Structures are given as C-alpha cells and as structure tokens.
Amino acid sequence: NGAADASAAAPSGLASPTPRQPFVIGVCGGTASGKTTVCDMIIQQLHDHRVVLVSQDSFYRGLTEEESEHVEEYNFDHPDAFDTDQLLECMGKLKSGQSVNIPIYDFKNHRRCSESFRKVNVSDVIILEGILVFHDQRVRDLMDMKIFVDTDADIRLARRIRRDTVERGRDVLSVLEQYADVIIPRGGDNHVAIDLIAQHIRTKLGQHDLCKLYPNVCVVQTTFQI
Ligand code: ADP
Ligand code: C5P
Known part of the structure; x- marks a missing residue:
C-alpha cells in the first residue's frame, strides 16, 4: 500500500516521511445512474488496497417537524439539503489519517439514525459519491480524480421507481412528483x-x-x- 511504500523508502537514520495522504476520487451522476454500483465494482477490483466509500447521502440533513409536515414540498435535490460542512469535516479527518463516524441516513423517515453511526477507518483510497459532490468548490478541491456516471434519464427513472418503492418506502406517484x-x-x-x-x-x-x-x-x- 501507498503509506507502507513511502516509509519503506525512507533512508535509515532519517525520520520517516509523512505517510502519503489517501487518494480521493469523486463520483458524481444523476439519481440512480449507478454511482454506488460503479464504486462497489471499483472497490472489488482494488481488493489489495484499503478503499472506503463515503456517500453524500449520509450527510442529508434530517427534516425538522415542520418540514416533515410538508415533505412533498421539500427539495432533496438542492445543495442546501446536505450538511456540507459536516461532510468536509469528515473528509478532512479521513484525508489526514483519522477514522471518523459517519451519520446513517434513513430515507424512509427522511431522518438520521440518532444512535448509530458508521465508523470509517483510515484508508489508501477514499471514494466520495453523490448527486451533487461536484457542486461545492471546497469538496471538489479534496478530489484527486473526478468521475461522472452518465446513464439515460429514462433508465434512471425506471431504476429509481423500482429502488424507491422496494427499498425507500415510496410509491410510484411520489417518485414521479419529484421528477422533471x-x-x-x-x-x-x-x-x-x-x-x-x-x-x-x-x-x-x-x-x-x-x-x-x-x-x-x-x-x-x-x-x-x-
Ligand atoms: P446511484 O448510487 O447512482 O443512486 P445505484 O448504483 O444505487 O445508483 O443504482 C440504482 C438502482 O439501479 C439500484 O437498485 C441498482 O441495483 C440498480 N442498478 C444499478 N446499475 C444497474 C444496471 N447496470 N442494471 C440494472 N440495474 C442496475
Ligand atoms: O441514491 P441517489 O443518488 O439516487 O440519492 C439521491 C436522491 O434521493 C435524490 O434525487 C433525492 O431526491 C432523493 N431523496 C429522497 N428522499 C430523501 C432524501 C433523498 O427521495 N429523504
């Protein structure tokens, strides 16, 4: 791995160089374009490296009581729907070699699970995926490589209807109402x-x-x- 290679190359008697920072890949694309699937496939291929996947979805803000009452009016596809400062904090820690606790988002209730987190450990590669990961300059600046997953809108809609009705507790009408x-x-x-x-x-x-x-x-x- 990269960090091990760097320290192995240090001449004896000298302090070890700072471990190499993780390589950060940003993966963006429309809803249900296959971002997560592509990331999982990349991770499988890189099985001999430590690779972690961070989803922008994990940083969706939980809805307030008032917002929950008008959920059909809430725009989940707007940058403000995410807590980008928290995402930056987590990514910054991971980049500097610290493990972090990432929130777990519950799509069915539009809330974060208040008690549990996903612990993400130090890695050689961090993949950050999400519909708007290229929106904020500060997030883009973290990335060493940017990938855009492009899938036709009609295929994405078909996939989203199936996924959201099976996994995210939606009905077909509510998915269509969120669509253009x-x-x-x-x-x-x-x-x-x-x-x-x-x-x-x-x-x-x-x-x-x-x-x-x-x-x-x-x-x-x-x-x-x-
Ligand atoms: P995203 O992360 O962009 O929202 P996912 O990778 O989660 O997309 O895929 C969305 C849905 O489409 C999932 O239910 C997934 O199983 C399905 N899916 C992804 N890629 C394909 C594919 N090539 N063929 C059929 N279904 C797919
Ligand atoms: O996994 P995917 O990239 O498709 O997730 C992003 C999509 O999830 C957005 O298009 C957004 O409209 C939708 N979403 C939702 N309900 C939430 C949070 C996000 O329908 N509570």
Missing part, C-alpha cells in the same frame, strides 16, 4: 422539443392572462412530457 415535467434529449439540437415547450409556455401565459381577466373562471392545470 419534461426531459429534452440531445439538448439544443432538439428543435422540436424546444418549439413544443415554447408553445406550451405561451399557452400557459395565455391561461394566466385569462385568469387575471376572469378570476372566477377555473383553468385546469396540465403537465406534459416528451
């Missing part, structure tokens, strides 16, 4: 999608104006997907 209304494949090349969206926005604006003119007339809201 419209997905545009091929970005700016997809002129048809952009025309349809512009048309839809115009229709919405027209309905909005109608509502202002005739507030007693109810206009039914619709959503559409391409």
Whole structure:
C-alpha cells in the first residue's frame, strides 16, 4: 500500500516521511445512474488496497417537524439539503489519517439514525459519491480524480421507481412528483422539443392572462412530457 511504500523508502537514520495522504476520487451522476454500483465494482477490483466509500447521502440533513409536515414540498435535490460542512469535516479527518463516524441516513423517515453511526477507518483510497459532490468548490478541491456516471434519464427513472418503492418506502406517484415535467434529449439540437415547450409556455401565459381577466373562471392545470 501507498503509506507502507513511502516509509519503506525512507533512508535509515532519517525520520520517516509523512505517510502519503489517501487518494480521493469523486463520483458524481444523476439519481440512480449507478454511482454506488460503479464504486462497489471499483472497490472489488482494488481488493489489495484499503478503499472506503463515503456517500453524500449520509450527510442529508434530517427534516425538522415542520418540514416533515410538508415533505412533498421539500427539495432533496438542492445543495442546501446536505450538511456540507459536516461532510468536509469528515473528509478532512479521513484525508489526514483519522477514522471518523459517519451519520446513517434513513430515507424512509427522511431522518438520521440518532444512535448509530458508521465508523470509517483510515484508508489508501477514499471514494466520495453523490448527486451533487461536484457542486461545492471546497469538496471538489479534496478530489484527486473526478468521475461522472452518465446513464439515460429514462433508465434512471425506471431504476429509481423500482429502488424507491422496494427499498425507500415510496410509491410510484411520489417518485414521479419529484421528477422533471419534461426531459429534452440531445439538448439544443432538439428543435422540436424546444418549439413544443415554447408553445406550451405561451399557452400557459395565455391561461394566466385569462385568469387575471376572469378570476372566477377555473383553468385546469396540465403537465406534459416528451
Ligand atoms: P446511484 O448510487 O447512482 O443512486 P445505484 O448504483 O444505487 O445508483 O443504482 C440504482 C438502482 O439501479 C439500484 O437498485 C441498482 O441495483 C440498480 N442498478 C444499478 N446499475 C444497474 C444496471 N447496470 N442494471 C440494472 N440495474 C442496475
Ligand atoms: O441514491 P441517489 O443518488 O439516487 O440519492 C439521491 C436522491 O434521493 C435524490 O434525487 C433525492 O431526491 C432523493 N431523496 C429522497 N428522499 C430523501 C432524501 C433523498 O427521495 N429523504
């Protein structure tokens, strides 16, 4: 391992050099893109090294009582949903060779388990995975290598529906409600999608104006997907 190699190379009679810092890999990607699966596979291949996996999900803030009452309005895909300062503290300790206790997050209750932690020991490689691990400059600065896991949105949605209904206590409707209304494949090349969206926005604006003119007339809201 890296630390052992470094001390073995120290000339006799001299103080041992500082052990090599762990190599940090950031793995980012959309929900259910396969981040955890990819990390597990990398860890299996590196079986002759000490590798630890840290998930950004572990640092989700627990919801307050008030937030729990309106959970359907809470945005779990926003950077503020995570306690990034705590993540930085844990990563900093791991990087400097200290073991840490990482919170355990309960997706079913949107809370952290108050009594138990996962102890993560010193390692040669730290893999940090999560949907927003490339968002904060301070977190990016910890990384020696960045990997993005890219999987089509429709495949991710299918996987997420299955996983969240089986493992995370959700129903299909709640998963769909957290999802985007419209997905545009091929970005700016997809002129048809952009025309349809512009048309839809115009229709919405027209309905909005109608509502202002005739507030007693109810206009039914619709959503559409391409
Ligand atoms: P992420 O960490 O990005 O949310 P996971 O690796 O946890 O993604 O995968 C999400 C779900 O999709 C899991 O239930 C996992 O078993 C499943 N999954 C991951 N990769 C594949 C694959 N290549 N084929 C089929 N299912 C997969
Ligand atoms: O494992 P994955 O990367 O998919 O986890 C992140 C996803 O979990 C986010 O897209 C977020 O919307 C969802 N999430 C949730 N409920 C929570 C916490 C996160 O649905 N309590």
